[in-house]
Amino acid sequence: MDPKPISILVTALFIFILGTYVFAKNSKKIINISFLGLAYSCGLWALALFTISIETRYEVLKFAGHMAFATGALLTCNFLLFAYVFPDKRDEFPPLRTLLIICAPGALMALLSFTPFIMKDIAYEGEKVRPVYGAGIYILMLYHVACAFIGFFLLARKFLKTKVRFERVQLKYTFWGTLLSAIGIVTFALLLPIAGVSQYSGPLSAVFIVIASASLSYAIVRHRLMDLGVVFRNVLIYIGTVAALGAVMGLVTLFTPVLRLQLEAVAFLSVLAASLLVYPVRNGIETLVDRFFFHGRYNYQAALTEFSHSMTKILDLEDLQNRIVHEVASILQVKSATILLHETGEKKYTVRAAIPIELADAHHEIGADSLIIRQMMQDHTLLVKEEMKRSLPVSRFQPIESEFDQIHAEVIIPLFYREDLLGLLTLGEKISSDIYSVEDINLLVTLGNQAAVALENALLHHTVIMLKNHNDNILKYMSSGVVAIDKNRMINTCNDKAREILRLPQDGVIHGKIDLLPSPLREMLSDTLAGKNRYSNQEVQILSPKGSICYLSASTSLIKEEKGVVTGALLVVNDLTEIRILEGEMWRADKLASLGTLAAGMAHEIKNPLVSIKTFAQLLPTRFEDTEFREKFSSITVDEVERINSLVEKLLEFARPTAPLFETADIIDLIEEVLLLLSNETSKVGVTVVRNFDVDSAPIVCDKSQFKQALLNLCLNALQAIEASRNNSHKELRVSVSLRKSRYSGGTSRDQVSEMFYGLDIPATIDDAQTVVIKVRDSGQGISRKNLGRIFDPFFTTKEKGLGLGLAVVHGIIKEHSGSITVDSKENVGTEFTISLPVTQIFAKERA
Incomplete structure (x- = not known):
């Protein structure tokens, strides 16, 4: 089957589909409507050519010839209408008078095309058919030329007058696409057939129709256009590659007779050579085209490679910011470029580097809740001001436009790392005033991704340096x-x-x-x-x-x-050396204060019996003969001297305690021994003794005798407090023992204690990190708040016959065992003494 009719039919179907697609994209725009008329008239013209190429019947061929001239007239008319409305009249229809001026001549020419005025008949020349033109053929040709001239004039004038860069690119596509196609169609569909050459008119006309339709639809529908220079460059590369590969395959065919190869071998070698050489040849052709025709245009891959290589070398954040701005501005040839980064702890992005430098000095910023940021967080893609102007309603675009103008941007590239928006890279107008093409956008997307990764690395490095300096300063001071x-x-x-x-x-x-x-x-x-x-x-x-x-x-x-x-x-x-020195000084001061208290207490306690002795001694000379007086004097004197002696012994016991003899003991056993000694007293007073032991045994290192004395003093005080209390219904003495982990360890371990005290055998059950807690609680009358801080002072007592040394002795014994004692008391409720004794921690200070 002849491929020529097939190519024409495919062209017609392609144009119908293309016109329908453009119309469906926006059926309300006059541009889309006019393109639909242009595409359908072009498709009908192609169908007429298809009918002529396959039919042999006279009537059908004659009608198809008339149809070809009529649809050609409509095609020219629709082109003029399209040139009038494209690209600025998007929504409003032209006035009726303008429509009549444009469409009436076209409709008239279409009607005349069905009369002998344009085509009289068809003539057969062998197997070929040609039209027999009428007198009006020259008028039709003049109409085609006039409409084409006016249409191209309108497009050229709009190109020169418009200030919108995107419309200029649209007009470029429309002008050159239709001009080249019009020249081709007129040449192959009119001039060559008139000259008698018509065998290639159908297929070649179809090719030019496709070129025109594709360029127009691309200019209408695409919101982001390729630079025409890029299109021409790619066409040259493909043509050069095909020509070079064809030459290689021709060389293989040329040497076939010499090598005496079969047809199958020739085909195999040709395909093999083409497959092996296609990429090297294409790269070579691309290099030649860029060198001789597009000198100065950036190479996509080279730009990416160089940018990526330079970014990986920089970890200093400030240097990286400046490098990104300068590199991108140099590659894209823009008038201005800025980089904005997110301010830590603040909801805004501020300029960190800019070209020219005045933009950085102006302190431009954009809020994290701005429309631009929200749009980027939603779409995760760059924003082009020109595209948003065409795609958004005016009411939505105006606030976004003000944000673009605020930072002097035409394109804003988000710098995303994972889901975090690190910053923005903004670009102003190009130096050439061209739009940002598809190639530019693709390059910027890739550059933005690489810049974001580099910025994240630099930010992490900057954070590490800041943390290091911060930690160094903390450690230093x-x-x-x-x-x-x-x-x-x-x-x-x-x-x-x-x-x-x-x-x-x-x-x-x-x-x-x-x-x-x-x-x-x-x-x-x-x-x-x-x-x-x-x-x-x-x-x-x-x-x-x-x-x-x-x-x-x-x-x-x-x-x-x-x-x-x-x-x-x-x-x-x-x-802790200075603290220990201060503690020693405080201890000595406390001892001096205690000495004063002790001296005052001694004077008071000794003075009372001395008064009695002095009184009897003064009366003795006058009443010496009185036997009863002498006996009474002797008895009182002995009692008072004994009282003084007892006081001195207790004072010596307090002032010079016996050095403790440490040995292992079970604190529970010691408590039981003390309670056994007091069993008669507890029964006499009617006190219930409650034992609350969390453990079965609590081995410690202590002086048994001294520790029993301390426990005995505490329990006696508790019984006396219960006896003096008015609460007769509830008389209870509660003794509890528990173990807890030490929060503070201030002495020596079990092994060190064993070494210090001549190989003392410390049971394995003793844990260095444990503390024994002993609590003695009574239900007595309690201690008033004003007296609570003085209970451990020597000679302080609230009892009529007490000396005030019992709790002072307890306090001293506990301190000798590196323990602590605290008191908690509420009046008319009771008192609780708590002893905390490290199991093996003894004597934080050196022993003499």
């Missing part, structure tokens, strides 16, 4: 010493305070071994790194270079990465 080691027991962090506290050298500590640290701290860090123990406020002692003792508080912890893998250990130390 903090009052605690900080030392960190890695998994290899090498020091990787040591601040100035740690060097000062631990007397470390200024150089050689970082990357030095853990052996540089004093022994106790070295062992603590090693234990923590090994996972054995973590210390909290552990009090240790080290020797200074001068031989004096330094008291330190040390805490350790593990350093872990994000997934929980241990990477090292951390030591935080505080110098």
Whole structure:
């Protein structure tokens, strides 16, 4: 079957589909409506040519000839109407008078085409058919030329007058597409047939029809157009590639007789050569075309490669911002470019770099809730001002346009990293005043993605540097010493305070071994790194270079990465030496104050019996002969002297307590012994004793005798308070024992205690990190708030016959055992004493 009719039919169908598609895109626009008329008249003309190419019947051929001339007249008429309304008259229809001026001559020419005035008949010349023209053929040709001239004149004038860059590109496509097609159609459909050459008129006319229709529809429908220079460049590349490959295949065919190859072998070699050479040849042709015809136009791949290569080298945020702006402005040849980044902690994007520099100095910014930002967050794509102007209603576009103008932008490229909008890259007008073509947009999308990745890396680097400086400043000026080691027991962090506290050298500590640290701290860090123990406020002692003792508080912890893998250990130390010195001074001052209180108490207590003795001594000379008086005097004197002696003994017991003899004991057993001693007293008073022991046994290291004395004093005080209370219905003495983990460890461990006290056997059940808590609670009358702070002072008592030394002795014994005692009391409710005793932690201070 002859391929010529098929090509014409395919062309007709293509044009019908294209016209319908453009009309369906926006059926209300006059441009789309006029293109529909242009496309349908062109399609009908192609169908007439198709009928002529396949028919042999006289009547059908004659009608098809008339139809070809009529649709040709309508085609020219519709082109003139299209040129009149394109591209600025989008919504309004032309006035009726204008429509009549444009359409009436076309309709008249179409009607005349069905009369002998245009075509008289058809004539057969062998197998070919040609029209027999009438007298009006020249008028029809003049009409075609006039309409074409007026149409192209209108398009050219609009191109020169319009200020809208996108419309200029649309007019370029329309002008050159229709001009080349019109020349081709007139040549092959009119001039050559008149000259008697008509064998190629149908297929070649169809090709030019396709070119015209495609260029017009592309200019109407596409919201983003390619640069015509890019189109021409691509056409040259494809033509050159096809020509070069054709030459290669021709060479293979040329040498066929010499090589004596079969037809199948020739075909195989030709296809093989073409497939192997297509990419090298295309790249070579592209290089030649760019060198000789498009010198100065950027190479897409080269621009991407160079930009990506330059971005990977920069980690400094400020340098990167300036490089991005300069590189993009240089590649796209724009008048202005800015980069805006999100301000941390603020809802806005501010200019960080700009070309020209005045844009950066103007402090332009855009809010995070602006219309542009919301549009970008929704679509995740760049915004082109010209495109939004055409696609959005005026009421919606005006506020967006003001935001574009605020930052002097024509195109805004979002810099997304994952889902975060890091910033914006804005570009102004091109130096050439051209629009941003499809090639430009594609390039900008890729450049924006690469710039976003580079910015994220630079921002992360900037954040790391800021955090490092922040941490360095904290470490430098903090009052605690900080030392960190890695998994290899090498020091990787040591601040100035740690060097000062631990007397470390200024150089050689970082990357030095853990052996540089004093022994106790070295062992603590090693234990923590090994996972054995973590210390909290552990009090240790080290020797200074001068031989004096330094008291330190040390805490350790593990350093872990994000997934929980241990990477090292951390030591935080505080110098307690000055605190201990101050505590010693306060202790001495307290002792002096206690001494004054003690002296006053002694004077008061001794003075009372001395008064009695003095009185009897003064009366003795006058009443010596009185036997009864002498006996009474002797009895009273002995009692008062005994009273003074008892007072002195208790005073000595308080002032010079016996050194404790430490041994292992079960605190519960000691409590039971004390309660057994007091069983008669509790029965006499009618007190119920409640035992609340959380554990079956609580072994500790203590002086049994002294600790029993302390417990006995507390329980006796409780019984006396219950007896003096008015609450006779509820008499209860509650003693409780519990164990808890130590929050503060200030002394020595079980093994160290064993060594200190001549190999004392410490049971394995004793836990270094545990504290025994003993509570003695009564339901007595309570202690008033004003007296609560004085109960441990010597000689302070509220009892008529009390000396005020019982609780003072208890306080001293607990302190000797490195424990603490607190009191909580409410009047008419009761009192609770709480003793906290570290199981093996004894004597934080050195013993004499």
